[in-house]
């Protein structure tokens with residue numbers, strides 16, 4: 001059985017949600033951020049990046065949310081987590097790349113400023129800007145990306161929905177009021193009501 005290394009509420013939630021939606025059995029393995037487990041040699045022996053998620057498969061370790069999600073979708077095509085139409089699939093990937101490369105990075109400036117700077121004053125400056133950069137991302141998604149009724153981009157749940165839901169859970173902590181973005185708020189509520197989300201709560205993957 002595959003193992004998913006996760007910490008509750010992190011971007012690893014998207015991978016866990018995809019596994020649940022694909023009905024793929026997996027063993028969740030907690031990486032306890034409260035003790036800094038992700039920085040310790042024991043976890044670095046598993047994932048030298050010191051990050052979650054990491055998916056241990058029979059072939060070896062897979063990291064990066066985008067790669068993990070696509071792997072899960074490919075393992076369970078019957079779950080329809082990625083559209084078969086090339087253009088629609090590309091739209092889902094465009095959303096996923098935006099979430100990973102822009103929005104997650106903007107969010108990380110609140111708690112992880114040490115990745116980019118050394119001085120305390122730099123951390124404060126970076127953290128102070130997070131509500132604005134995250135709000136700008138929300139405004140962009142609201143105006144230019146969210147076109148679907150039941151999901152972000154259409155009528156079917158896709159990998160993009162799992163990742164978008166995961167990132168939107170961070171908005172309150174980033175002092176962004178999701179209700180200012182009606183399509184995003186509706187998406188958050190709709191996806192949050194899925195049975196897979198309840199399962200993640202039961203398993204402690206979603207706080």
Ligand SMILES: N[C@@H](CCC(=O)N[C@@H](CS)C(=O)NCC(=O)O)C(=O)O
Pocket residue numbers: 010011012038050051052053063064065066100112
């Ligand atoms: N590009 C990676 C980013 C993974 C990442 O940064 N995960 C965060 C949690 S949301 C983490 O493990 N942080 C631990 C740390 O910075 O110490 C992905 O999308 O999977």
